[in-house]
Amino acid sequence: MQHNTTFVVFVVLFLSCQRQQDSIPCLDVRRTYTQKEIFLTDIAEVRYLILNSDNEDYLYSGTIRATTENSVVVADAMSGDILFFSKEGVPKSRFNHRGNGPKEYRNALNVIFDEKKNEVFVSQSVGSRILAYSSTGEYQREIPLPQGTRMGSFASFDDDSFFFYDPTLESNRYGLDYDDIQSNDLISPFYLISKEDGRVLDNIALPMTPIFLGINHNGDRVPGFKTRLMKCPDGVLICNPESDTVFFYGKDRQIVPILHKIPLAKTTNPMTYINNCIDIGNYQFIELYIVQAGEVYPGIFPTKHYFRDKRTGEFFLQKLLLQDFIGKDFIIGPTSGVRIDIDNSTFVFELDLLELKEAYAQNRLDGKLKELVATLKEDDNNVFVLARIK
Secondary structure (H helix, E strand, C coil): CCCEEEECCCCCCCCCHHHHHCCCCEEECCCCCCEEEEEHHHHEEEEEEECCCCCHHHCCCCEEEEECCCEEEEECCCCCCEEEEECCCCEEEEECCECCCCCCECCCCEEEEECCCCEEEEECCCCCEEEEECCCCCEEEEEECCCCCCCCEEEEEECCEEEEECHHHHHHHCCCCHHHCCCCCCCCCEEEEECCCCCEEEEEECCCCCCCCEEEECCEEEECCCCCEEEECCEEEEEECCCCEEEEEECCCCEEEEEEEECCHHHCCCEEEEEEEEEECCEEEEEEEEECCCCCCCCCCCEEEEEEECCCCEEEEEEEEECCEEEEEECCCHHHCCEEEHHHCEEEEEECHHHHHHHHHCCCECHHHHHHHHCCCCCCCCEEEEEEEC
16 A cells, blocks of 8 residues: 655754754743633633533433534443534434444544534544444444554544544554564554545654653553644644654644653653643643652543743743633643534533532622523533633
């Protein structure tokens, strides 16, 4: 099979932080950065959403997986329910094809909705295919993944392709000589495939020295979480903690570094690395993982959340506030419980109804949020905050 391969060379990139600062933003975690308070309404158009639950067919226990121009998509990974609502929270359609059959999925963990083509793509963490349906559940086609692939994360890259990250291939490739595997369809854990038939369109190989991003805990190797892949309006961002660099892969299939952290993860104690970066509007939101020994739940380590104002180049610690919810802080980052639909530049924050009711009783709510919570019953759904970055 013929396909393109994109390589990145690091030799010049990491010669010195000074040289990087001339070209690539450099986050120095040895510094003490100021925590800057920002109201969400200063950087985004904010609206509140309650999904209608009057119809029993539209009761759900999942969360929002995508927002588009006209729709909100909710998926329950375990039950397999995929529900469509209007942007005002009115039920539109639903389907559930959970099962083990040829046209069924085992869970609805990964869901992407292309509203323009009315295509819903569903995949699961274990499996070798993506299934495509209409928004009313009509089966359309199966998209096979490259042989041996295990689903890590994927994103809609453009109208015709998906961008994938495969953690298994990343582990297996350590120690391999690229010259020996050029004939394989995949030579990298990052790759592009066709939405129509699963053909490999490009491999994106990031040369890096293997490093275990975790600790030895009670005799077990406990890895740190790695997001690796984030969608952005014009392509995808690839987080490479082995080199503490974030790369942008654009529609021209070229890859360039856009952010770097010093010192490198392997030289810090405790180990720190960039887990993910969200680049949207005038800001970059950066999540830093701190891997340290202690009584930790497997894979869960402390985090720090920074943001960078691209207009000034300054870095700050995050502290996002909502004027209508006094005393409530927010963090923008995938592992902070925030859903994001980057294509629409929209962040989705879920507010627990019980917490809102308590805040209402304490007179800590204001504006439209206060008006909305006053109308809700104890058994209503949670409230979502949709924040579209200006």
